[in-house]
Amino acid sequence: MQIVVFSTKPYDRRFLGAANAAAGHPHRLVFQEARLAPETAALARGAEAACVFVNDQAGAAVLESLAAAGVRILALRCAGFNNVDLVAAQRLGITVARVPAYSPESVAEHTVAMMLALNRHIHRAYHRVRDGNFALDGLLGFDMHGRTAGIVGTGRIGLAVARILRGFGCRLLAHDPHPAAEAAALDLAYVPLETLLAQADIVTLHCPLTPATHHLIDAAAIARMRPGAMLVNTSRGAIVDTRAVIAGLKSGRIGLLGLDVYEEEGDLFFEDLSGRMLQDDVFARLLTFPNVLVTAHQAFFTAEAMTAIAATTLGNLSAFAATGRALHEVSVERLA
Numbered sequence: 434m435q436i437v438v439f440s441t442k443p444y445d446r447r448f449l450g451a452a453n454a455a456a457g458h459p460h461r462l463v464f465q466e467a468r469l470a471p472e473t474a475a476l477a478r479g480a481e482a483a484c485v486f487v488n489d490q491a492g493a494a495v496l497e498s499l500a501a502a503g504v505r506i507l508a509l510r511c512a513g514f515n516n517v518d519l520v521a522a523q524r525l526g527i528t529v530a531r532v533p534a535y536s537p538e539s540v541a542e543h544t545v546a547m548m549l550a551l552n553r554h555i556h557r558a559y560h561r562v563r564d565g566n567f568a569l570d571g572l573l574g575f576d577m578h579g580r581t582a583g584i585v586g587t588g589r590i591g592l593a594v595a596r597i598l599r600g601f602g603c604r605l606l607a608h609d610p611h612p613a614a615e616a617a618a619l620d621l622a623y624v625p626l627e628t629l630l631a632q633a634d635i636v637t638l639h640c641p642l643t644p645a646t647h648h649l650i651d652a653a654a655i656a657r658m659r660p661g662a663m664l665v666n667t668s669r670g671a672i673v674d675t676r677a678v679i680a681g682l683k684s685g686r687i688g689l690l691g692l693d694v695y696e697e698e699g700d701l702f703f704e705d706l707s708g709r710m711l712q713d714d715v716f717a718r719l720l721t722f723p724n725v726l727v728t729a730h731q732a733f734f735t736a737e738a739m740t741a742i743a744a745t746t747l748g749n750l751s752a753f754a755a756t757g758r759a760l761h762e763v764s765v766e767r768l769a
């Protein structure tokens with residue numbers, strides 16, 4: 434099968450290439466650096482499969498172009514599928530497949546790394562020490578032990594975060610319309626979102642981006658948070674209303690903010706833009722706060738996760754080539 438791989442980075446070539454070589458019947462991988470968008474969909478001509486990542490655009494118009502080019506399967510090399518119009522895909526007969534679980538620990542460990550870095554101001558201390566400034570003023574943290582962490586979304590990643598935080602001795606609150614079976618073993622107490630926001634010293638987001646979770650953390654939600662609380666989002670940018678968060682930082686309601694994802698990250702993340710002028714004024718404002726730590730959607734980026742993503746992606750594509758069904762299909766019902 435010919436597979437056009439959009440948004441290719443050197444590491445995608447490395448891991449997908451290795452997984453393809455390891456497969457019994459290698460596919461023909463055509464690597465494109467371009468992001469999938471209306472103006473690049475034609476690059477799929479001649480391919481039966483298109484392989485995409487988080488910031489590729491797979492709206493109705495793009496899917497129509499892909500279908501016209503002969504594409505029958507869209508293989509996401511990620512878990513989230515908020516960038517795909519599933520209704521249009523179904524109408525066009527394009528199978529959508531994803532990598533549901535590759536290494537929840539990769540994202541969970543990065544989430545906790547952000548919590549610790551923010552709490553102990555590691556990002557500021559790093560620069561101070563290199564600058565010969567060994568003063569501690571402004572670097573006061575808090576013990577994680579005994580603090581309350583609120584986990585919004587207790588799927589694979591949320592539960593992995595819960596396991597780590599439990600080890601720290603945190604009290605764990607959770608909010609999820611589908612409570613996890615392991616909740617009791619982890620001492621996870623499910624509460625309404627309002628209660629979680631009112632009681633948590635740390636709020637961490639691990640729900641998917643859906644119409645119901647779009648701007649779940651808006652001005653009203655922020656007003657319910659404990660003054661000075663920490664907010665961490667390693668899930669999807671638009672779960673948080675960035676402008677409301679900036680207002681919350683200015684008022685001090687949000688004391689510490691960690692973001693691995695950003696609403697408008699599609700124009701920024703995964704590219705080296707260091708030689709250009711930053712055009713996004715909202716993002717630029719975020720970067721001015723000393724109590725904000727932003728990473729550019731790197732939570733998944735471990736060797737283990739990349740190996741698993743490549744293997745599952747190729748597994749989806751090989752199964753589709755052999756049987757017409759992918760291993761991990763995403764159906765319209767997932768939108769509910």
Ligand code: NAI
Nearest residue numbers: 513586587588589590608609611639640641667668732733
């Ligand atoms: P999952 O599907 O295992 O768990 C998601 C959980 O969120 C489910 O338990 C679901 O019931 C819950 N949920 C749905 N709506 C909710 C709501 N309104 N409030 C609270 N909980 C809600 O997904 P997984 O693997 O844990 O991933 C979570 C998200 O993390 C993905 O959807 C993706 O957006 C993001 N992600 C980010 C990565 C990164 O590199 N920053 C990498 C991988 C995933």
